[in-house]
Amino acid sequence: MLTTLVSLVSLFLIPLRSYAAPSATSSAAPNPGATSTASLNSLAQSIGKAYFGSATDNPEFTDAAYLAILSDNAMFGQITPANAWKWDATEPEQGVFTFTQADQVAALAQGNGQLIRGHNCVWHQQLPTWVSSGNFTAAELTDIMTTHCTTILEHFKGDTCEWRLIAFDIVNEPFNDDGTFTSDVFFNTLGSSYIGTVLTAARAADPSTHLYINEFNLEFAGVKSTAMANLVSSLKSAGTPLDGIGFESHLIVGQVPTDFQQQLESFTALGVEVAVTELDIRMTLPVTDALLAQQQADYQSVVSACKAVSGCVGVTIWDYTDKFSWIPGAFAGQGAACPWDDNLVKKPAFDGIVAGLQS
Numbered sequence: 366m367l368t369t370l371v372s373l374v375s376l377f378l379i380p381l382r383s384y385a386a387p388s389a390t391s392s393a394a395p396n397p398g399a400t401s402t403a404s405l406n407s408l409a410q411s412i413g414k415a416y417f418g419s420a421t422d423n424p425e426f427t428d429a430a431y432l433a434i435l436s437d438n439a440m441f442g443q444i445t446p447a448n449a450w451k452w453d454a455t456e457p458e459q460g461v462f463t464f465t466q467a468d469q470v471a472a473l474a475q476g477n478g479q480l481i482r483g484h485n486c487v488w489h490q491q492l493p494t495w496v497s498s499g500n501f502t503a504a505e506l507t508d509i510m511t512t513h514c515t516t517i518l519e520h521f522k523g524d525t526c527e528w529r530l531i532a533f534d535i536v537n538e539p540f541n542d543d544g545t546f547t548s549d550v551f552f553n554t555l556g557s558s559y560i561g562t563v564l565t566a567a568r569a570a571d572p573s574t575h576l577y578i579n580e581f582n583l584e585f586a587g588v589k590s591t592a593m594a595n596l597v598s599s600l601k602s603a604g605t606p607l608d609g610i611g612f613e614s615h616l617i618v619g620q621v622p623t624d625f626q627q628q629l630e631s632f633t634a635l636g637v638e639v640a641v642t643e644l645d646i647r648m649t650l651p652v653t654d655a656l657l658a659q660q661q662a663d664y665q666s667v668v669s670a671c672k673a674v675s676g677c678v679g680v681t682i683w684d685y686t687d688k689f690s691w692i693p694g695a696f697a698g699q700g701a702a703c704p705w706d707d708n709l710v711k712k713p714a715f716d717g718i719v720a721g722l723q724s
């Protein structure tokens with residue numbers, strides 16, 4: 366039954382970007398290892414952050430060695446479901462909500478005493494075709510969108526769960542890199558007002574979780590981050606509930622933006638908190654010692670940017686091990702983006718994170 370469910374769910378997980386299944390391609394790669402024995406979440410909390418966390422995905426739970434490291438709440442105080450809470454997994458047919466996979470992640474976090482960042486309500490990817498191709502009127506789509514988000518938030522809100530849903534990516538990736546709104550079914554049918562509508566519905570459904578808009582390529586100044594800043598300002602001045610901006614931070618070794626910290630600060634100055642929500646730092650394979658050393662420095666600089674900004678509440682890595690990273694499937698020829706290698710051995714990047722939290 367579970368196997369059938371898993372294969373059914375994975376059918377719905379075929380995304381619009383051509384992501385293939387992650388593969389362990391670099392198991393023979395060099396790894397001089399890490400020297401620090403620190404625990405990342407304990408360290409993050411000791412400097413006033415709410416958590417240091419990791420994304421995870423249900424198929425990985427059968428890997429006992431993986432699960433043991435993930436479940437150590439001194440190492441990871443927070444979990445993000447990488448796929449299980451997305452629209453295609455939770456409402457594959459209109460009005461038919463399936464929480465089996467989603468509940469599995471929630472139960473894991475609860476059992477481990479870990480926070481959850483909900484991910485996500487409204488996104489143009491991993492969106493069932495019944496939504497994207499339904500030719501709905503504005504009124505119908507508004508109802509569909511608010512029903513989806515309200516149902517998800519009510520299912521998981523603190524009132525009904527013992528663990529704490531600290532934040533939720535209500536809107537994911539609303540912008541193109543040129544600063545225009547993504548031309549998806551929500552924007553095309555409702556205009557940019559869909560963002561305020563769904564944030565308002567989310568607040569009504571769960572008054573306590575922090576409501577986020579999550580986006581990539583905000584880590585450097587440019588038209589996209591300006592567009593996001595303008596959106597934040599206009600939502601704030603309209604009194605729309607919005608608590609935070611998520612900086613995904615899918616970065617490249619040797620190319621971490623030097624203005625990352627200023628970017629975080631430019632958003633906290635607008636009256637929102639920020640979080641590094643999906644950190645990984647990929648390289649063009651093969652792995653070399655030099656690339657691992659640069660990756661260590663890069664992880665340190667990202668984490669120290671968050672450390673330096675009091676409104677940056679936490680850092681989440683987009684899974685902790687190269688064994689289950691989404692990168693090789695999404696970016697051909699690239700990988701080794703996580704702080705643990707394919708064999709669940711800490712890389713120099715781990716020491717970089719520790720140094721970033723300490724420096």
Ligand code: XIL
Pocket residue numbers: 378380384447448537613643691
């Ligand atoms: C990725 C997952 O990690 C993959 O398993 C899936 O195939 C595609 O989505 N930005 C996001 C995340 O907001 O939801 C994406 O997660 C990575 C990019």
